[in-house]
Amino acid sequence: MRSRRAPTALDTEVLVIGSGAGGATTAAKMAAAGRTVMVVEEGPWIDPDAIEPFSLEEMVVKYRHRGPCGTLGAPPIAYAEGRCVGGSTEINSGLWHRLPSYLSEEWRASYRIEHFTEDVLDRYAEDVEQAQAVSLLPSAPPSSSATLERGATKLGWQAVEFPRVFKYDGRGRGVKQTMARTMIPRALEHGATLTADCRVARLLTNGDQVTGALCERRTDDGDAERVVINADHVFVCGGAIQTPALLQRSGIRGQVGSGLKVHPTIKIAARFPSPVDHAGVPMHRITEFAPSLTIGGSVSRKGHIALALSDCAADFTEALEDWERVFVYYAAIRGDAAGRVVAVPGLRAPVVSYRLTDADLSRLARGLIHLGEVLLAAGAIELYPSVIGGRVVRRVDELASWWDVVTRSTANLMTVHLTSTVRMGEDRRRTAANSFGAVWGYRNLRVNDASLLPDAPGVNPQAAIMTIASRNAEHFLAGT
Amino acid sequence: MLWFERQVVDRLMSTHDPRRRAEVMAYVDGTIRELPEHLRAAIGGASLAFGGWFSVVRPRSRGGAADPLVHSLDNSWLPPMRQYVRLFRGLVLFAEQELP
Numbered sequence: 188m189r190s191r192r193a194p195t196a197l198d199t200e201v202l203v204i205g206s207g208a209g210g211a212t213t214a215a216k217m218a219a220a221g222r223t224v225m226v227v228e229e230g231p232w233i234d235p236d237a238i239e240p241f242s243l244e245e246m247v248v249k250y251r252h253r254g255p256c257g258t259l260g261a262p263p264i265a266y267a268e269g270r271c272v273g274g275s276t277e278i279n280s281g282l283w284h285r286l287p288s289y290l291s292e293e294w295r296a297s298y299r300i301e302h303f304t305e306d307v308l309d310r311y312a313e314d315v316e317q318a319q320a321v322s323l324l325p326s327a328p329p330s331s332s333a334t335l336e337r338g339a340t341k342l343g344w345q346a347v348e349f350p351r352v353f354k355y356d357g358r359g360r361g362v363k364q365t366m367a368r369t370m371i372p373r374a375l376e377h378g379a380t381l382t383a384d385c386r387v388a389r390l391l392t393n394g395d396q397v398t399g400a401l402c403e404r405r406t407d408d409g410d411a412e413r414v415v416i417n418a419d420h421v422f423v424c425g426g427a428i429q430t431p432a433l434l435q436r437s438g439i440r441g442q443v444g445s446g447l448k449v450h451p452t453i454k455i456a457a458r459f460p461s462p463v464d465h466a467g468v469p470m471h472r473i474t475e476f477a478p479s480l481t482i483g484g485s486v487s488r489k490g491h492i493a494l495a496l497s498d499c500a501a502d503f504t505e506a507l508e509d510w511e512r513v514f515v516y517y518a519a520i521r522g523d524a525a526g527r528v529v530a531v532p533g534l535r536a537p538v539v540s541y542r543l544t545d546a547d548l549s550r551l552a553r554g555l556i557h558l559g560e561v562l563l564a565a566g567a568i569e570l571y572p573s574v575i576g577g578r579v580v581r582r583v584d585e586l587a588s589w590w591d592v593v594t595r596s597t598a599n600l601m602t603v604h605l606t607s608t609v610r611m612g613e614d615r616r617r618t619a620a621n622s623f624g625a626v627w628g629y630r631n632l633r634v635n636d637a638s639l640l641p642d643a644p645g646v647n648p649q650a651a652i653m654t655i656a657s658r659n660a661e662h663f664l665a666g667t
Numbered sequence: 668m669l670w671f672e673r674q675v676v677d678r679l680m681s682t683h684d685p686r687r688r689a690e691v692m693a694y695v696d697g698t699i700r701e702l703p704e705h706l707r708a709a710i711g712g713a714s715l716a717f718g719g720w721f722s723v724v725r726p727r728s729r730g731g732a733a734d735p736l737v738h739s740l741d742n743s744w745l746p747p748m749r750q751y752v753r754l755f756r757g758l759v760l761f762a763e764q765e766l767p
Contacts (some may be wrong), residue, residue, distance in 0.1 A: 243694075243765035253701045263750070490765035500741065536703030575749060596746040599753070640747050 190365040194401070194413035199225035199279055199380075202400060202418035204433070207274020208652040210424030211370035211638030212315070214659035218300045218377035219542030225380050225416060226371070229429075230271035232383040235367045240467075240484045241278075248346060249277050255601065258526060258541040264451060265601040266539075268426060272383050273367035275426065276649065279603065280468035280486070281351040282362040284646035285312050287478065298612030301622040302662070311657045312650065317365050318373075319653070320354040324470060329482050329515050332469035334459070344475035348495065352649070385414065390421065390437035390632070397421045397632040419667065422624075424656070425607040428528055431463060432511050432537035434609070434619075434626070435530035441627060442619040447526035447541060447644035448540045448607040450519040451600050453551045453593070454485065457562045458506055458569035463487075463514040473561060476522055478645030483560060485515040485592035496597040498573035503541045506569065516562060518554030519602075521645045522547040528608050544597070551600070552593035559586045573599040604648050609638035611655075621660040624655075635659050668696045669711060673720030675752065677761040689767075694762040695755065713751050740764040 200223040203214045210226060212241040218224045227634040230249070238245045246254045251270035258265040269275035295303040315321075316460050328348065329335070329393050339346035346527040347536045353361035362368070375381060391398045406412050423430050431444035453617055469484030476482075477609040485491065489507075495515040496503035526541030543551075563583055575597040578588050609626070612618040618641075635656045638647055644651050668676070676695050680688055699707065719739070726735035733741070740752035 243761065244767075247697075253698045254705065256703060257706060488760040493760040493764045497753075497756055497760055532704070534704045536705070538703075538705055539674065575753075596749075 189469070191330055192413075196415050197225065198417045198419065199223050200418065201225070201420045201422065202227070202416055203422045203424060204400065205274060205424035205426065205429070205635065205636065206272050206366060206371055206381070207269060207424065207426060208366060209272065209426075209656040210422070211276075211366035211374065212653045212656040213375035213422050213424060213635045213660050215370040215377070215658060216664065218374040218379040220664045222664075223378070224374060225382065225418070226374065227382045227385040227387060227400070227416065228272050228274075229425075230231060230383065231380070232272045233275070233277070233367070235277065240363070241488055241491075243490065245278065252536075256539075258272040258524045258539045260526070260540050260542040261307070261595040262543070262600055264449060264541055264599050266601055266605060268428060268605070272381065273365045275603075276352075276365045276657070279649065279650075280288060280351065281353055281365075281652045282349045282468070282470065282647040283319075283352055284349055284644075285309070286644055286651040287646075288423070290478065290642075290644060294393050294612075298610060298618060299614045299622075300641075302621065302658070307658065308654055311661075312654045315431050315650075315653045315657055319352045321350050321352055321401060322355065323348055323350050325355050326359045326427045327472060329466060331463050331465070332471040334463070334484065334514070334565045334641050335469055335471040335473055335516070335561065336354075338561035339473050339475065339564075341563060341564040344403050344473055344561065346471050346473045347472050349472055349647075351521060352467035356608050370460055371443060381465060385434055388436070390423075390433065390439070392437060392629075395628060397629055401597040402429070418445065420598065420631045420633070420663070422633045424634070427608045427637045428539060430634055430636055431528045432530040434634075435537075437625060439632075442610065442617065444527050444528040444530075444606050444608050446523070446610055447528055447605065448640075449522070449541060449602040450524065450604045450643055450645070451522050451543060451547060451551060452512070452517045452519040452602050453555050453558075453600055454495050454498065454515055454517045454573040455555065455562060456506070456513055457567040458509065458513045458571075459567055461513070462511045465511070466605040476557065480550065480557065481519050481645060482518055482554070482558050483519070485517050487513070488513045491515055495573060496571050498575070499500055499571045499577045499579065500575045501571065501579050503571060508593045516558055518549060518551070518558040520550045520554055521643050522550065525607075548593055548595065548598065551598060552590055555589050555593060556586050559589065575599065591622070604643065606637045606643055606648055608633045608638040610641045611639040624659045633659070633663065655665050668699055669714045669718070671714045671721070672676060672699070672710075672755070674736065675740070675755050677738050678760055679752075679756050679764065682763060687763075689757055690766055691762045694726075695758045698758055709753070710751070713747060717748060717751065
């Protein structure tokens with residue numbers, strides 16, 4: 188029940204909204220520098236050891252909307268966001284890939300981003316990597332990952348093992364270093380406070396200054412309590428969907444919410460002659476066609492395999508019974524298209540739209556065929572594409588049949604990487620924030636998350652998000 | 668969930684265990700309920716439209732194993748109808764495999 192009492196008032200120097208890769212990094216930096224920091228997170232605090240990774244329970248508890256949501260567009264694209272302390276770092280694969288230097292250079296020149304050279308970014312990346320225990324596997328890769336390497340080798344393609352934010356014990360058992368395990372505890376050790384189950388309804392503004400935030404906090408007895416947090420400085424770090432939505436709800440528009448970038452992803456459920464290791468996500472990626480196309484492996488619990496098998500509308504009963512020999516792989520593209528996030532008055536969730544270009548569809552078809560090639564080369568005996576009407580392929584010469592079936596009405600696509608809705612840079616016509624995340628038109632409002640990336644990076648964006656967040660936080664500390 | 672949505676979920680389930688069926692139905696119900704308002708409204712609208720259509724044009728059995736209603740949705744010439752059944756099939760499949 189909504190409380191009708193006057194809102195509780197709290198005060199802080201720095202308010203960080205969101206506790207994912209951007210928010211947690213920001214909070215840890217600020218608190219370590221002696222600032223008074225308050226972090227608010229819409230989702231709950233969940234002990235990182237309490238729930239099995241990638242399980243249905245995890246989806247219900249840690250995901251926004253209890254699982255994937257969808258963009259408006261043809262075809263719709265399923266996407267997922269974390270909604271808990273630690274944000275999407277609690278639910279992702281933990282793969283780590285520094286922003287490629289050719290991309291940072293392209294972005295620096297195109298969006299006129301200051302202090303964005305390879306040297307600068309590498310310095311921050313090294314600090315974050317040390318703090319996050321970024322590392323390669325201490326032993327041989329699981330069979331699901333080795334499959335990609337084997338297929339690439341046979342075709343003469345380049346494949347690499349990506350490092351991950353995993354800390355390994357003496358027996359080689361890895362634990363993902365999520366924000367709830369690393370940056371959030373560091374921020375709290377330095378005196379920051381964290382309020383979970385607290386949704387920011389809107390920012391409070393006075394001219395060109397943000398004075399704080401109006402929040403709804405869920406109390407232990409299930410009531411919603413209104414809270415006003417007064418702050419000298421506000422960092423919005425809710426991710427590429429929630430950050431622009433909050434800014435728009437607060438009357439801050441301009442370029443905010445336009446230019447949404449994703450990595451449209453198409454999948455294949457591949458059946459092999461022998462059982463595949465289903466623990467975790469493969470760490471090998473085929474980078475032969477990067478950055479426009481990347482090939483990798485997905486989470487493949489039995490439920491995910493069932494979903495992937497059902498995507499092509501062929502009979503999959505036998506393959507599902509044989510699920511221990513099936514694994515799901517994907518091809519992800521950097522597309523031409525861009526989407527939009529719009530906060531509609533009266534609706535709690537923003538409307539997210541994204542329309543693929545014809546060229547993107549063609550890239551996806553090409554990606555699907557390349558993925559099929561490498562899986563067959565690696566020994567797969569049956570391939571189920573995530574395309575309605577796509578035939579089940581068993582031989583290389585059958586792959587060409589997929590060229591014409593990837594259409595707007597048949598392709599089943601998804602993404603987990605969302606960026607670029609509050610782009611950074613000094614070119615005011617194309618950006619919503621300056622080179623360090625300060626929102627144009629406001630003196631003390633900053634964004635510090637995936638929204639700032641001017642374009643999709645073509646790889647898991649966590650490294651880029653944390654590197655840029657660290658850089659922006661230091662810039663703030665040096666100037667205030 | 669709306670009446671037609673329950674019909675579709677009921678026909679998509681493969682388990683015959685009443686307790687399990689109730690758990691799957693509850694999971695789908697909870698997930699649909701949590702969708703953004705505009706998506707929930709669109710699915711609700713589709714449910715009313717498709718439910719109305721299939722109450723007039725009753726799907727016929729094709730002699731195969733597939734349920735006639737599910738078969739009609741799967742093979743519709745309307746992409747939204749195929750997406751509609753795909754959404755519910757995904758939720759049912761995932762729940763059937765992953766519910767403890």
